[in-house]
Amino acid sequence: MFDYAQDMGKETREAILDAAEALFAEHGFRGTSLRAITQAAGVNLAAVNYHFGSKQALVEAVFARRIEPMNRERLARLQRWEAAGCGDLEGLIDAFAGPPLELAGEPRGARFVRLLGRSYTEPDERLQAAIRGMYEPVIERFKQAFARVLPHLPAPELYWRLHFLVGLLAYLMSGADLMRLIASCRLCDPLDVEALKSRLQRFVAAGLRAPVPREQGAVPAVRRGG
Amino acid sequence: MFDYAQDMGKETREAILDAAEALFAEHGFRGTSLRAITQAAGVNLAAVNYHFGSKQALVEAVFARRIEPMNRERLARLQRWEAAGCGDLEGLIDAFAGPPLELAGEPRGARFVRLLGRSYTEPDERLQAAIRGMYEPVIERFKQAFARVLPHLPAPELYWRLHFLVGLLAYLMSGADLMRLIASCRLCDPLDVEALKSRLQRFVAAGLRAPVPREQGAVPAVRRGG
């Protein structure tokens, strides 16, 4: 026998998550009231606190629902990359940046990716910690992989460059449209995922491969032998 | 004779701007109430509406106060770069990225730079338009300069790459601390402005200089000879 009550509960839950995701992406967390969410979802105001406990918990549930599958796809590509011999820097960049950028190309995913990109600059410390927790194991695996294709880079230099990669990706995910400052959409459509991916790959690969100067800090400490 | 009333008014105005800047940077626009601002500034709640008219107008005044001098410094460096012969890509990157990053190194400036970086992903369309207006003439000058040092790049490729530069800079300004995902502060201190500047310069210069493949689209048209 079906438990209709449970089914209804699940539908309500999902409807709230969908509406919250869309409204958060458009107006931000503080700009979205529970009243707006429940109205858009076609459910009762009290349902949010019944199903999630609080607005904060709802926010975290919105992220948890989508980050896990995205990161699974990243790790799957990373494994294929390792199986193929660990030599291809462009392929590794794609394993990391491809899943979120491709998700951004889908109508449903675009909302979430924008929300995720924006969340990195959100002042909510608790949310940041929750999201960092979902990323840590993935980042750790990719750090090791990048270190393997770029073995000549000293650790700090590698970490700075990975920081630039992660930061640039975060910016692109946020959907912040600074491209409007630079070019018309005719010349460069920031929503053209394939164009974006190939250009990003080229740009970032070149940055990661940039030669390292002898002196690493402001003051060179010791001249290297070879 | 001094107009004491006017002097007091100016002090109140500045106190409000200072407090608003600090609180906006820390808690975001919506997370900061006029009550919090006026309390921090040591002025009366009603003073905000007297001096600025509304919260929205206060937000825009906070930006206008600091963006203009920052962009003037950028243009001054651009002129020195042009006077020096227009050949040095690293110097041009510094003219563009140096002023905001150096401002971020000062205690007072850091707050504002974080706020500015975050503002790009803020959902407030009116604010975005206001800020874009302050940037447009500067971006236009720099576009021309970059086109001059990178004359072999087709326009769309140049614009994509400049978009990456601007986006990465926006991320760095936001102070979003994704570096915490990658490395301990011991190895790479994201607040070390000089280290950041030199690393960014190297990374971005390499990305901008990356060779352009023959085939620009998804399908290669012609096999490359070398």
Next chain:
DNA sequence: GTCTATAACTAGATAGAC
């Protein structure tokens, strides 16, 4: 120009009937 007091509204959360 600055203050107090308050209007007018919106928020998140909950109690209790169904």
Next chain:
DNA sequence: GTCTATCTAGTTATAGAC
């Protein structure tokens, strides 16, 4: 599980005394 009604607290903005 879902609803209505309501509580408490916080918001921007303003009117009017000083």
